Amino acid sequence: SSQYPYSPLLSRVCRYPLGMSGGQIQDEDISASSQWSESTAARYGRLDFEEGDGAWCPEIPVEPDNVKEFLQIDLRSLHFITLVGTQGRHAGGIGNEFAQMYKIKYSRDGSRWISWRNRQGKQVIEGNRNAYDIVLKDLEPPIIARFVRFMPVTDHSMNVCMRVELYGCEWLDGLVSYNAPVGEQMNLPAYPAYLNDSVYDGAVIYSMTEGLGQLTDGMCGLDDFTLSHLYNVWPGYDYVGWKNESFPTGFVEIMFEFDRIRNFTTMKVHCNNMYSSHVKIFHQVVCYFRSDSDWETTPLSFSPVVDETPSARFITVSLANHMASAIKCQFYFADAWMLFSEITFQSDTAMYNTTLTPPQTELPPNIQPDDPTHKVDDSNTRILIGCLVAIIFILVGIIVIILWRQVWQKMLEKASRRMLDDELTASLSIQSETFAYNHNHNQSSTISEQESNTAYEHIFPLGPDYQEPSRLICKLPEFSQSSDEPASKSTTTTVVQDGVPHYAEADIVNLQGVTGSNTYAIPAVTMDLLSGKDVAVEEFPRKLLTFKEKLGEGQFGEVHLCEAEGMQEFMNNEFFFDISEDQPVLVAVKMLRSDANKNARNDFLKEIKIMSRLKDPNIIRLLAVCIYSDPLCMITEYMENGDLNQFLSRHEPEGHLALLSNAPTVSFNNLCYMATQIASGMKYLSSLNFVHRDLATRNCLVGKNYTIKIADFGMSRNLYSGDYYRIQGRAVLPIRWMSWESILLGKFTTASDVWAFGVTLWEILNFCKEQPYSQLTDEQVIENTGEFFRDQKRQIYLPQPVLCPDSLYKIMLSCWRRNTKERPSFQEIHRALLDIQP
Numbered sequence: 001s002s003q004y005p006y007s008p009l010l011s012r013v014c015r016y017p018l019g020m021s022g023g024q025i026q027d028e029d030i031s032a033s034s035q036w037s038e039s040t041a042a043r044y045g046r047l048d049f050e051e052g053d054g055a056w057c058p059e060i061p062v063e064p065d066n067v068k069e070f071l072q073i074d075l076r077s078l079h080f081i082t083l084v085g086t087q088g089r090h091a092g093g094i095g096n097e098f099a100q101m102y103k104i105k106y107s108r109d110g111s112r113w114i115s116w117r118n119r120q121g122k123q124v125i126e127g128n129r130n131a132y133d134i135v136l137k138d139l140e141p142p143i144i145a146r147f148v149r150f151m152p153v154t155d156h157s158m159n160v161c162m163r164v165e166l167y168g169c170e171w172l173d174g175l176v177s178y179n180a181p182v183g184e185q186m187n188l189p190a191y192p193a194y195l196n197d198s199v200y201d202g203a204v205i206y207s208m209t210e211g212l213g214q215l216t217d218g219m220c221g222l223d224d225f226t227l228s229h230l231y232n233v234w235p236g237y238d239y240v241g242w243k244n245e246s247f248p249t250g251f252v253e254i255m256f257e258f259d260r261i262r263n264f265t266t267m268k269v270h271c272n273n274m275y276s277s278h279v280k281i282f283h284q285v286v287c288y289f290r291s292d293s294d295w296e297t298t299p300l301s302f303s304p305v306v307d308e309t310p311s312a313r314f315i316t317v318s319l320a321n322h323m324a325s326a327i328k329c330q331f332y333f334a335d336a337w338m339l340f341s342e343i344t345f346q347s348d349t350a351m352y353n354t355t356l357t358p359p360q361t362e363l364p365p366n367i368q369p370d371d372p373t374h375k376v377d378d379s380n381t382r383i384l385i386g387c388l389v390a391i392i393f394i395l396v397g398i399i400v401i402i403l404w405r406q407v408w409q410k411m412l413e414k415a416s417r418r419m420l421d422d423e424l425t426a427s428l429s430i431q432s433e434t435f436a437y438n439h440n441h442n443q444s445s446t447i448s449e450q451e452s453n454t455a456y457e458h459i460f461p462l463g464p465d466y467q468e469p470s471r472l473i474c475k476l477p478e479f480s481q482s483s484d485e486p487a488s489k490s491t492t493t494t495v496v497q498d499g500v501p502h503y504a505e506a507d508i509v510n511l512q513g514v515t516g517s518n519t520y521a522i523p524a525v526t527m528d529l530l531s532g533k534d535v536a537v538e539e540f541p542r543k544l545l546t547f548k549e550k551l552g553e554g555q556f557g558e559v560h561l562c563e564a565e566g567m568q569e570f571m572n573n574e575f576f577f578d579i580s581e582d583q584p585v586l587v588a589v590k591m592l593r594s595d596a597n598k599n600a601r602n603d604f605l606k607e608i609k610i611m612s613r614l615k616d617p618n619i620i621r622l623l624a625v626c627i628y629s630d631p632l633c634m635i636t637e638y639m640e641n642g643d644l645n646q647f648l649s650r651h652e653p654e655g656h657l658a659l660l661s662n663a664p665t666v667s668f669n670n671l672c673y674m675a676t677q678i679a680s681g682m683k684y685l686s687s688l689n690f691v692h693r694d695l696a697t698r699n700c701l702v703g704k705n706y707t708i709k710i711a712d713f714g715m716s717r718n719l720y721s722g723d724y725y726r727i728q729g730r731a732v733l734p735i736r737w738m739s740w741e742s743i744l745l746g747k748f749t750t751a752s753d754v755w756a757f758g759v760t761l762w763e764i765l766n767f768c769k770e771q772p773y774s775q776l777t778d779e780q781v782i783e784n785t786g787e788f789f790r791d792q793k794r795q796i797y798l799p800q801p802v803l804c805p806d807s808l809y810k811i812m813l814s815c816w817r818r819n820t821k822e823r824p825s826f827q828e829i830h831r832a833l834l835d836i837q838p
């Protein structure tokens with residue numbers, strides 16, 4: 001089948017919380033080396049739980065040089081674990097214990113324990129910096145285990161408490177270990193390629209025994225194995241390789257052991273095939289099976305079709321429904337070298353439930369048997385995830401740099417803008433104080449450490465942390481107890497280098513909008529500076545609002561279209577001079593359900609603060625609020641012609657057709673005028689480093705004379721539910737508007753807003769008569785995203801609309817450039833659009 005190897009769906013499935021916070025892991029499966037008291041027992045070590053005294057705490061302070069305390073989780077079956085999350089003991093503000101560092105040990109059988117190391121061989125993982133924030137760490141390489149231990153590590157004797165979660169999925173391969181000859185070194189002309197198994201977790205003497213490693217780490221090798229050094233690992237890193245010379249028998253034998261007797265359908269071997277370096281796919285494989293104590297005498301033999309393409313690929317070997325708990329395969333050389341990067345097994349997983357304890361974790365809610373997302377071949381899951389992990393590995397670095405540069409640019413542009421000059425000055429001081437505040441519990445660590453360590457946190461917004469934005473926000477100074485004093489000036493100066501604040505990706509704050517969707521994402525530093533000032537909007541008397549229509553609803557609230565009487569008094573004159581005194585004004589009212597939890601409320605207040613700062617003629621303004629009583633409301637402008645999508649759908653281009661049908665028309669110039677305004681509003685947002693995340697015609701409102709204002713109601717409207725793609729029954733994403741890096745990596749930046757702008761422009765030129773990629777299903781759109789990533793000229797671009805001159809289509813295409821750096825800025829787009837208008 002033509003499986004799409006980078007399917008993000010699969011990776012999402014395999015970053016699923018395994019049940020500490022969700023409760024699927026039973027109390028009796030959580031144990032610890034010791035406990036401080038009954039109320040800090042192991043079972044209270046669940047991430048995000050506040051039961052007992054708020055966390056697991058060991059009996060005695062943890063000493064440096066003596067790591068022996070641990071919190072242990074038994075998952076009841078083997079799992080592929082890709083991510084871990086930790087948190088300290090907060091206990092409503094009473095607790096202040098957390099683990100700054102920790103190690104992980106794991107075991108597949110409960111007796112042999114292995115210390116986890118990252119790909120550089122480092123065991124210690126940076127943990128928490130305060131008692132409340134959840135810190136997520138990717139496990140690179142991932143762990144395949146049933147038991148996992150978290151072991152707090154300290155640099156001085158201190159009390160430590162932990163709450164933890166594991167993320168991953170069941171390990172359906174069932175492979176417990178493979179034994180293979182040690183990988184060798186290949187001398188290339190310029191440098192050697194080390195083809196050893198660098199993450200093997202078993203014993204390595206003359207051969208590798210009792211472990212798993214690179215062949216199961218889900219990371220596929222490159223076509224050209226000599227190039228891995230470009231990604232900061234040594235040449236040949238992804239591969240384990242052997243040379244014919246060392247094997248007089250002509251084959252390499254690998255033995256695979258499984259957790260139980262399985263009914264095997266296939267084995268997939270990812271092989272390199274780089275002829276020019278004398279590397280080829282094996283020319284034959286012979287496999288023996290063992291189900292009890294004896295090896296079956298008749299082996300299975302298979303010879304792949306070898307072709308001349310030098311690309312690495314999976315070779316699928318049919319195992320013909322053999323029953324076995326161990327398989328021994330002899331791979332025959334076809335050339336001087338043979339290089340493998342992954343081996344996976346597919347077996348009858350239906351039997352799983354009957355012979356083993358039922359899996360402890362729930363599948364994502366929407367993964368039902370009839371769900372197409374579940375029909376994907378599970379066997380590939382691990383590989384595919386690994387591939388994705390590999391991509392992320394490579395790209396995260398690049399994107400961090402891009403973002404960094406953008407911040408720089410934005411800051412410089414900002415500085416040059418007279419109107420923002422004073423704000424910048426103010427922001428630098430406020431932001432650095434807050435920054436220092438946030439970390440002043442933790443004097444021993446410097447800020448530069450923070451930056452480097454946080455870069456890998458939160459790289460998967462679509463993972464569990466995506467659901468947690470509110471938590472971060474509610475810990476910001478103004479929402480937590482304000483008794484702590486800001487840190488001294490000297491701390492402050494270490495924060496700001498060269499007068500320019502910089503932040504890691506991890507400092508991005510996602511706001512959960514009233515409708516349960518994320519609204520703007522902005523850098524935390526900006527957030528801090530925003531919160532430093534008073535809200536400039538006033539309370540509006542609720543009774544003066546007249547309900548007209550429900551615009552949309554979401555998890556936490558509703559958006560109503562209302563008429564507001566006497567709103568004029570509340571409105572700042574600068575933008576609303578054209579509204580007559582006595583007429584009621586059309587407004588959108590975002591309303592938080594009165595039963596919304598505290599986090600949602602805090603988010604809502606935060607959103608008010610952000611919205612109140614947005615002042616641009618092309619951005620919807622916050623007019624007033626009702627926050628003295630429930631339900632909390634946010635009153636924003638609404639425009640008489642509704643949203644741009646509906647507006648254009650009702651109109652036709654100028655021409656014969658329109659004349660005949662008598663339909664209202666919009667001229668090309670007015671289309672351009674509207675597009676230019678959107679670009680202008682986005683230029684403003686990007687100058688503040690705001691990322692909209694959901695730019696589309698449905699989110700632009702149309703007023704008199706084709707004026708446009710950008711809003712963010714789209715996601716809450718049933719009308720547009722078809723524009724969003726639902727993942728795990730939770731997050732919804734406008735995939736047809738999203739850049740490839742947003743879909744595959746969960747990266748939302750101004751550059752991804754630029755991508756969405758390109759799609760919006762396309763919608764406009766099509767008069768919104770067609771959904772983008774309307775001929776593709778959601779799954780195909782995601783596959784197409786993969787083609788954008790691979791960039792092998794197989795990606796499908798949106799076609800040039802009939803009305804669209806080449807110059808405009810060129811702008812669209814530039815917005816969809818693969819390389820985010822090569823996409824134009826909103827300044828450039830705005831300028832280019834102005835040039836197009838006659």
Ligand SMILES: *[C@@H]1O[C@H](CO)[C@@H](O)[C@H](O)[C@H]1NC(C)=O
Nearest residue numbers: 194196197198199200204234
């Ligand atoms: C693999 O080879 C590299 C490069 O020589 C070396 O640094 C590393 O320690 C080796 N790893 C193992 C597990 O042998």
Ligand SMILES: *[C@@H]1O[C@H](CO)[C@@H](O)[C@H](O)[C@H]1NC(C)=O
Nearest residue numbers: 262263264320321322323348
């Ligand atoms: C293995 O699975 C196949 C297909 O699911 C089935 O036809 C076969 O009977 C099974 N073999 C055994 C020994 O259970």
Ligand SMILES: *[C@@H]1O[C@H](CO)[C@@H](O)[C@H](O)[C@H]1NC(C)=O
Nearest residue numbers: 244245247248333334335336
């Ligand atoms: C492997 O090496 C043997 C000698 O050890 C040689 O006879 C054989 O032709 C080689 N095979 C390949 C495919 O290079």
